[in-house]
Amino acid sequence: MYFQGEKIKNLLPYLGSLLIICGYLKLSIFYSHFGIKISDYLExxxxxxxxxxxxxxxxxxxxxxxxxxFVTDSSEEVEKKEQKKNDIIETEKWFPRLIKFLKFSANLLINMLIYLIFTIACYIWKPENIYFFVLVDVMLLFVLIFLYCLLEYRRKYKITFGRSLNSTYNNLILTVFVFLLFVFQSAYIEIKTVVKESPYFVCFEYLKKDYQSEINYFYLGQTKNYLFMYDNLNKEAIVFNRKDVNNFVVRKR
Incomplete structure (x- = not known):
């Protein structure tokens, strides 16, 4: 992948905003699963x-x-791939363009097929482990769809402005998309992990009453001013104001 240093330098001021957006997305996905609107408790x-x-x-x-x-692709291979992409972009009719794209994405399609086979096998023999394979299948599908949409965008850009989209911007768009995929994946993995068995044990005193995490009463996390637990039996989240929390202890199981 190719990046122009000058263009990256111009975009660096936006990096903090991107990280804040990604961070908020992850926190929002995780806590909303347990019925908590995290924006009400987060600075x-x-x-x-x-x-x-x-x-x-x-x-x-x-x-x-x-x-x-960078290590596996020589400059000649990168140039060949760009030529193939340009050939796809310049194909006028939609269906032949789609077929060319699918041929170009053969390696990705093979990986999707392999993971689909593993998913089916896992569903038959070990259904409790199917979540990981389904997650990978969905991610690969989103990558395939996104790559196609990106090529279509590049085609529209070239038709509209009469020039190709700068490769740095193209690769940055792809990088941000992959970053967002990791954010969504991480959020859902954390949800499954916490629901199955929270990795943390906590105990504390709140308004002269003792609390501690159990199998069906587990710790979700905390912000600067609040601490979050979840009652799995009653399916409700409990929010504690940290200024009233005393003797707080947290440790990994």
């Missing part, structure tokens, strides 16, 4: 802090993908 300055560890993890994953393509 905007907290979003980046709460999301920072995930941001580093996703950035490392994306950098790993870029390094892999």
């Amino acid at each position: 905007i300055t907290e979003v980046l802090t709460l999301f920072l560890s995930d941001a580093f993890k996703y950035t490392a994953l994306i950098l790993g993908i870029f390094i892999f393509y």
